[in-house]
Amino acid sequence: MTRILHAILVSMLLTGSAMAQAPIQPEQAPIQAPQAPIQLTIDATVREFAIPGDFVGLGFETKSVVPDMYGVRGYFFSPENTQLITLLRNIGIKQIRVGGGTDDGSGRNEHCVTPIPTFEDIDNLFEFARKADIKVIYSGRLENLASCPNPHLAEDDAKIVAYIWSKYRANLDSFSIGNEPDVSEYHSRPGATLDPAIYETKPGVPGSAYPAYVADWKHFAEVIRKAVPDAKFSGPDTAVSSKSSFTPNPEDGVSWTVEFAKDLQGTGMLAEALQHHYVWGGPGNTTPEEAIDDMLASAWDDDTEIGTQRAFDGGSAKFHPYPYVYKTVLAPLVAEGVPYRMTEANDCLHGVHGASDGFAAALWALDYMHWWAAHHMAGVNFHNNPWIPTDTIVPDPNPCDSAGCGNYRTTAKGYGMRAFALGSHGYVEPIEITNPNKINLTAYAVGTGEDQFVTIINKTHSTTHDVADAEVSIQVKDFRGGSVSTITLSDGEPGNAALMTATLGGATITNDAPWNVKWTPIAHGKDGIIHLTVQSTTAVVVWIHAAQTKGVHHPPAN
Structure with missing residues (x-):
């Protein structure tokens, strides 16, 4: 989840099956369709872009790697979790990204209390990946808060990278360092010291923090490459899909994703550029009908500027349509031949029960993946932040009972992902x-x-x-x-x-x-x-x- 609204919110909790019915509606006669x-x-005769075999992906929180989190007893990622392994295979998942808000802790107190995965945790993750036949983008921590500083954070990241590299290279895609560094909540400024190494030179202008960020990132990468000279990185896992955080400024800058790719050009370190995209923000009291009409609207596929849609039970909200995000943020990567991936994506932040977890999401996800594949994207990882309506994989019951989470199921979105997997060969x-x-x-x-x-x-x-x-x-x-x-x-x-x-x-x-x-x-x-x-x-x-x-x-x- 983005740092702006990182806390896990479950606005409407499911009961019973993950495919349980939405709020009961009056029975309707069959719809007569013209x-x-x-x-x-x-x-x-024209072949434009080869869709990668690992295009279909999911994203999970770093905290999900640690045992006894989110209501799970023991490990969620375990070679013994045959339900999850079977689901990923059946949906067609070929890659997962481990990171999200709990990678760096979202600049909040959670950073200081969320444990960094141990080698045992990593063993379970990658033995799971081996059994599920998937590859992993593994995120290390970058943000080093002044409130709980770790003077050896880069060296600790390097130890984890070296461990993964020595044992699990076959199931490793790449390493990422940090999460969503482009949002202002990540940056130090006068009166607000977070990570002293990452600061805005012009307070209130998020893009002015990029030079400090990339210098810090390169320091971490240098320490890691001393331990693993051939390590490959992806990044920067940027959050903002508009000009508001452009560097050096919104008026005449570029996205952090593009600038990051330029800075790593010629180094041999960059595997692919990583971006996040939630089509619109937190839904609040948006009704299922409003959310369904929004996610199936042609405007999401067609509009070239930020638009306004129905939301908030009679109100309105802004959304970032795909053509706008492509031309504004990502098209320069295609022009330079840089592969790029959406490592966090969903219709909105946190989701709307009865829409984000319903059949409309299956059609939306199928369309979303094909639209981006047609624009040279290397893959999409829908983010699975436990346990909210935008999730693809959920426990049943949800919320989990006293025995702990289990009986994992796919929401309707998984069917759209599988349909894409079937129709994307070539x-x-x-x-x-x-x-x-x-x-x-x-x-x-x-x-x-x-x-x-x-x-x-x-x-x-x-x-x-x-x-x-x-x-x-x-x-x-x-x-x-x-x-x-x-x-x-x-x-x-x-x-x-x-x-x-x-x-x-x-x-x-x-x-x-x-x-x-x-x-x-x-x-x-x-x-x-x-x-x-x-x-x-x-x-x-x-x-x-x-x-x-x-x-x-x-x-x-x-």
Whole structure:
């Protein structure tokens, strides 16, 4: 979580299953949806960006590595936690990031009392990672508060890095140092001394602290590299997705993420640049209906400036749409060929029960990942801060009972992540969408020489009064398809985005058995064009296998 609102808030606690129903609503008659034509044209000859195999990720607090935290008895990350291992495999998770607000302690008293993970804690984390077949971005502490100083903090970080490097290199992605250093709550200034090494030269201007920060960061990296010369780093895990913290100032500066990448250019140390993005802030008393309408709004995909949306039970809130964040904060990284990853992301801070943990979040997450993959992002780690509505993995019951947390489940968001994993094998390809009725729908194309994947997300829903089923035709240029199959992401009630249920291919994701992919074959049209219906408030992944491929072909499992 960002430091500004770091404390764990559970505004509405779940009871029973993690997929429990939202607040009871009057039973509704089936929604009658009009039909809207959609034509998709894909150019299979153009390959824009190879989506990395570890794109789908989750983020966890450093405190989650320590035993007996957040209601867990013993270790959450343990090779014995078979439920969690099975869930990550079934969702398609290939990477986790360990860090968050409890890495540095958010500049508050928690910093002085939250223990740094021991070698035993790290053993459990990485033995878990080995068994789950995932890689880890591991964050070390940077902020060294004057209220509880550690004169050997850099050396302590180096010992941890050396230990991980010597034992668990196969499951290590990279190291990160510190968390969200660009926010003003991280910085010392006259009258407020936090970490004396990181200070604003112009009080009240967060960007003026960057030179002190990067000097301190380089000192830590130098100490670590003396112990592990080949250590690779990612960073800086910046929080702000607007110009407000730009360095040296908001008027003519650049993001800390971009400046950090420039400062490390040519050093051989940088694995990838790391950014955080919560589309909007703390939801307060925002209603589920408002939050659902917001997260499924086309404005999040399309607007190029900070916008205003419904929130706070009749009020309004600002949001940072994806094109704005891309052009303002991250596009320069793509221009320089620097890989970048969103290591904290969610629809909002802390979330809204009945929305952030419901089926709307499955559609949102699927769309969010595809949008960013189409803009050359290396991966997304949705942050899992125990135990709040934006979490993907939650215990059942939640809150945990006196016996401790267990019976871990995925919320609906995990289904959207799995749908992305199924439809993201290959390169992003250009797709032209003809949508004469201008319904709320997005579509993405990914392909290789043998397979084409088309993901269609129909975000129309009842509370925005735009319910429509999409009658879709797909034409792939310069690709002769042989077989066509589909898999559908649904809540079981097309047009209703307020449910907490989800299925993918008609099946649920469980914590005790592998999830079996169930693709449904469909026929080509006589004209070679693929025709299908995508119902309101559902998504469909279409898999087209090339006709000329010899031998037996198998559907993608991840």
